[in-house]
Amino acid sequence: MGLIHLLLLGALLPHLSHSARVSVGIVNGTEAKPHSRPYMVSVQKHGRHICGGFLVSDMFVMTAAHCWKYGDNMTVVMGAHDLSDNRTSTNMAVKYYHIYPEFALEGLNDIMLLQLNGGVKKSPVINWIPIREKKKPIKANTICSVAGWGKTSTNGNISVRLMEAEVTVVGRKSCAKSWGSTFYAPTMVCTAGRGGFCKGDSGGPLVCNNTAVGIVSFFELENCDYLSKPNVYTKIANFVRWIRGIIHNSK
The missing domain is CATH 2.40.10.10 (Trypsin-like serine proteases)
Structure with a gap:
């Protein structure tokens, strides 16, 4: 699977090594206001x-x-x-x-x-929450957010309280260049920034302007803290x- 880390992929492919079985949480985020999402x-x-x-x-x-x-x-x-x-x-x-x-x-x-x-x-x-229906790409550098109950660092613990973080949309060309054609497709949207998701948040929403635009999908293998590649989401539209x-x- 190269550098890709599909969340909870071990449940689907039991023959993979242990390092590829861990799920995806929120890194460098803060606790969400209770019930604000x-x-x-x-x-x-x-x-x-x-x-x-x-x-x-x-x-x-x-x-x-x-x-x-x-x-x-x-x-x-x-x-x-x-x-x-x-x-x-x-x-x-x-x-x-x-x-x-x-x-x-x-x-x-x-x-x-x-x-x-x-x-x-x-x-x-x-x-x-409403979902984005327009296929037109979200502009690069748009500030969005992601939330979840997952780990707060690569080797950290699951958070029992909902965490959230701001993320920045990465342009399609930039994301495609980072991941290569093997992993990137037009049905994906990418983000980067100080915050992001980690282990335990698979399936959570990427939210821009109070609208769900993406679904947490995969990230760089065993590296939640200092990403060299953008986080990747399924593009809902x-x-x-x-x-x-x-x-x-x-x-």
Whole structure:
């Protein structure tokens, strides 16, 4: 896999070395104001956080396709800030796993919709976020943000409280040059900066102007702290027709 580190890829490719099995958290960030991101969810298996995700409707969570493997039964925790405190959170089982048909383990088309086993109601701690539908590239140097419950450094600990960090969009040509054609595709968007994601935040949203524009996908292998390559996200706008079709057909 070269320098790419797909989050939780070990769950999908058990023959990989241990160093390639770790998931993706927030580096050089700060604790988010509690419930300031009511769309954020913790995707869990057996009561353990494995990925981030975000509500895009009352019945659907968007996350990364590589977070799931055949036979997994996932639950979604909504309305949480501190994962050790369940006073405000709501747990819901996943009914269907909608993985994009052309998802590839190399990081291409890394998007999945989790259809919840019931609808959720908006509240001060639970709400969904709009997604970007325009395929026009986001301008380089745009300031956006990423959030999650993952590790705060390469060798650090998982954060039980939601963390967030500002990131800067990297132009397509620059990102393609850094990663090369083997790993970069037009269905991706990249960021750099002092902050970023690390192990444990797979599937979380890249948010620009209060809109979800990307899904956390992969980063430089075993290096969250001092990146020489941009962080990479799945570009949501390229999948809008598929997303709308899944949501519409569920009604």
